[in-house]
Amino acid sequence: EKVTVSLIKADVGGIPGHSTVHPKLKEKASECLQEAKENGLLVDYRVLHVGDDLQLLMSHRRGIDSEEIHKLAWETFEAATKIAKELKLHGAGQDLLSDAFSGNIKGMGPGIAEMEFTERGSETLVAFMMDKTEPGSFNFPIYKIFADPFNTAGLIIDPLLIDGFIFEVWNIKDRKRIFLKCPEDLYLFLSLIGAKSKYVIKRIFPKDSSPLPKDEPVAVVSTEKLFFIAEKYVGKDDPVALVRAQSGLPALGEVLEPFSVPYLVSGWMRGSHAGPLMPVSFKDAQCTRFDGPPRVIAAGFQISHGNFIGPIDLFDDPAFDLARKKALELADYIRVLGPFEPHRLPPEEMEYTTLPGVLEKLETRFEELE
Ligand code: F6R
Ligand code: MG
Ligand code: MG
Structure with missing residues (x-):
């Protein structure tokens, strides 16, 4: 079915x-x-x-x-x-x-x-939703979940996981895609996806050795870039992802583990700043401090004949308190820099914000150097 x-x-x-x-x-x-x-x-x-x-x-x-x-x-x-x-x-x-x-x-x-x-006999699904950041913010956790044995114990302990997965990566600036297999292509994979504003993980597929149908994704990420559609800044492209779990896929806890570290993402105030991604409960899913910090929620479900059994508010849990505390410490630390990089994003990424409108005004005041 x-x-x-x-x-x-x-x-x-x-x-x-x-x-x-x-x-x-x-x-x-x-x-x-x-x-x-x-x-x-x-x-x-x-x-x-x-x-x-x-x-x-x-x-x-x-x-x-x-x-x-x-x-x-x-x-x-x-x-x-x-x-x-x-x-x-x-x-x-x-x-x-x-x-x-x-x-x-x-x-x-x-x-x-x-x-x-x-739909499998038991179909576990997590829907992740982020605000004040961009699609590439899923690269780090998706890599950890499906390719990093230090995160996902199943990649070395479970015979169904040991062969790894296939990753569809999009170059969202030039609109191209590539399929990479891990662990074989791991370093090539990382060489691309570390550049998260350009290369974005789109989908994950099982390998030939998996009992799961090969053409059915096990995870998918939204990759829409508003800037490329509107041709002007209209806010960040706050992304979402769906991740299936358990029985030959990463376990629920392996899917959530990467969020125990509030890693740095692009977005936050005016889509123009690097800051920590804070995992929060549904009730804390509002952006306040400096329009953030960027937040992520996780809604957990079992699927039964297409019905959503849930959601369970997965980050509404003391297990993520320390991540939240660290996120606040990191927010304090990086905010000190104000308009300076690397708090403010580098020029290539600032092109997709309202800053070019400001710089335009300076154009005529520049003088050529010898
Ligand atoms: C970032 C975001 C906000 C706004 C900021 C200015 O994605 O949505 O940080 O950029 O609040 O908003 P406006 O221009 O609507 O006053
Ligand atoms: Mg938003
Ligand atoms: Mg808005």
Whole structure:
């Protein structure tokens, strides 16, 4: 029995500022998705949020890139935008970059992670959602989960994991992709994905030796870059990811382990700063200090005949208290630098912010050197 899980998100307005989502937007979204469930388009859904991003988690039988599913998401965001505009929420409709839906939501502003797979006897799924950062922020944890035996004990202890995985990596600037196998291509893989603003892990596949169907992904990350769509700064591309776990895949705890370290990501204030990624509970999924720090939530599920059993709020747990404390210490430390790199992002990445508009004003004041 194949199921498709689609996680589609958009920032359609924040309260206050870019900090969080108004409950009325979530109510509206639930109403739209409930109707689609009753009409049989969806098997199930959950509406969540992290920071100012409204998250639609949907299960259905239509496969990926389904026009009906994408249209449903688009129209749901439009309905939420209508309320955001009435309430004068900040940045109402900010991620809806197109006027009319034309078959696929990709390239229209919202971020999307979706995969179709055969539901196993026990199907464990984690949906990760980040705010105030970019798709490449998943490179580090996804590498750790699926390729690093110091993180994932199963890579050396479980015969089903010992052969490793296949990684689909996208060059999001030049729109190219490459498939790399780990452990064989491990160093090549790292040579690319360390450059997280350019190379982004898109999907993970099982290898030939795995009993899982080879063409069905075991993890997928959203890779939409708003800047390349809008051709101007309209906020960071706050990413999401879906990761399947257990029974021949990394265990739930191996999937969560990389987040025990608040590693540095790009984004935060004005999409222009490096800062620690803080794992938080759903209730702390709002961005405050310096519009952050960048945050990640993890919603855990078992899938039963396409239904979402859950969510369990996985970072609502003292096991991640130390990561949060370290994140705050790191935030204090790096904030001291103010506008100086490496707190502020390097020039190549600042091109995708509002800074070029400022630098333009200086253009005529520069003099040529001898
Ligand atoms: C970052 C983000 C915020 C805004 C900042 C300025 O992704 O959304 O940090 O960039 O609050 O927002 P505006 O320009 O809307 O006043
Ligand atoms: Mg916003
Ligand atoms: Mg956001």
